[in-house]
Amino acid sequence: MIHLRKPTSQDGSKIFQLAQTAGSLDVNSAYHYLLMCQKFSDTCVVAVEMEEPIGFLTAFRDPERSEILFIWQIAVSQYHRQQGIARKMVNHLLMREFQPEIRFLETTITRSNVASQTLFRNLAKELDSELKEQIFFDKELFSETGHEAEHLFQIGPFNHNLQR
Ligand SMILES: CC(C)(COP(=O)(O)OP(=O)(O)OC[C@H]1O[C@@H](n2cnc3c(N)ncnc32)[C@H](O)[C@@H]1OP(=O)(O)O)[C@@H](O)C(=O)NCCC(=O)NCCS
Known part of the structure; x- marks a missing residue:
C-alpha cells in the first residue's frame, strides 16, 4: 500500500538517496533535500511504502507569481x-488548499x-488545460558540458478548486 504525504526532515536522507539512484536527475546536496522537506513541505510530496520513501516531488510557488507551482524534481524508484505514482503525487499536491489558488503548473x-x-x-x-512549451535554459547557459537545454512546460490556467 502506497501512501502520499508531506515530507518531514526525517525523510530527507532517503529522498537524497532516491535522487541519486533515479538517473537523469541533477542531484542536489543532502542539505538541499532536507531543506525542501523542512521549509517547503507544503509544496512537496513523499510517496511511502511500508514507511520507506519510494518517490518524491519537490516544488515551490513562484516568488513573483504565486498562482504558479514550479515542480523542481519528481522521481520514483x-x-x-x-x-501511476508520479501522476498521483502531482494530483495529491493539487488536492491541498493553497491561498491564493494554484492556476498553473510549471517544470x-x-x-x-x-x-x-x-x-x-x-x-x-x-x-x-493548455500546455505551452518553450526553451527556458539554453545549453550554453550550463557550465557543465553536454547538459541539454531545459524546456519550460507550463500547464494552465486551470481551476484548482475543481481538482479538490
Ligand atoms: C519521470 C518519472 C518520475 C515518472 O514516474 P512514474 O511513476 O513512472 O510515472 P507514471 O506511472 O505516473 O506515468 C505517468 C505517465 O507517463 C507515462 N510514462 C511513464 N514512464 C514512461 C516512459 N519511460 N516512457 C513513456 N511514457 C512513460 C505513463 O505511461 C503515464 O501515462 P498515462 O498517464 O497515459 O498512464 C520517473 O520515470 C522517474 O523517476 N524518472 C527519473 C527522474 C526524472 O527524470 N524525473 C523528472 C525530471 S525532474
Whole structure:
C-alpha cells in the first residue's frame, strides 16, 4: 500500500538517496533535500511504502507569481515506475488548499526525458488545460558540458478548486 504525504526532515536522507539512484536527475546536496522537506513541505510530496520513501516531488510557488507551482524534481524508484505514482503525487499536491489558488503548473524538462514529457503532457489533458512549451535554459547557459537545454512546460490556467 502506497501512501502520499508531506515530507518531514526525517525523510530527507532517503529522498537524497532516491535522487541519486533515479538517473537523469541533477542531484542536489543532502542539505538541499532536507531543506525542501523542512521549509517547503507544503509544496512537496513523499510517496511511502511500508514507511520507506519510494518517490518524491519537490516544488515551490513562484516568488513573483504565486498562482504558479514550479515542480523542481519528481522521481520514483525504478521498481515502482509506470504504476501511476508520479501522476498521483502531482494530483495529491493539487488536492491541498493553497491561498491564493494554484492556476498553473510549471517544470523544466530535457528533450531526452521522454517519461517526464509524457507525464506532463498527460497531466495537461487530465486537467483539461493548455500546455505551452518553450526553451527556458539554453545549453550554453550550463557550465557543465553536454547538459541539454531545459524546456519550460507550463500547464494552465486551470481551476484548482475543481481538482479538490
Ligand atoms: C519521470 C518519472 C518520475 C515518472 O514516474 P512514474 O511513476 O513512472 O510515472 P507514471 O506511472 O505516473 O506515468 C505517468 C505517465 O507517463 C507515462 N510514462 C511513464 N514512464 C514512461 C516512459 N519511460 N516512457 C513513456 N511514457 C512513460 C505513463 O505511461 C503515464 O501515462 P498515462 O498517464 O497515459 O498512464 C520517473 O520515470 C522517474 O523517476 N524518472 C527519473 C527522474 C526524472 O527524470 N524525473 C523528472 C525530471 S525532474
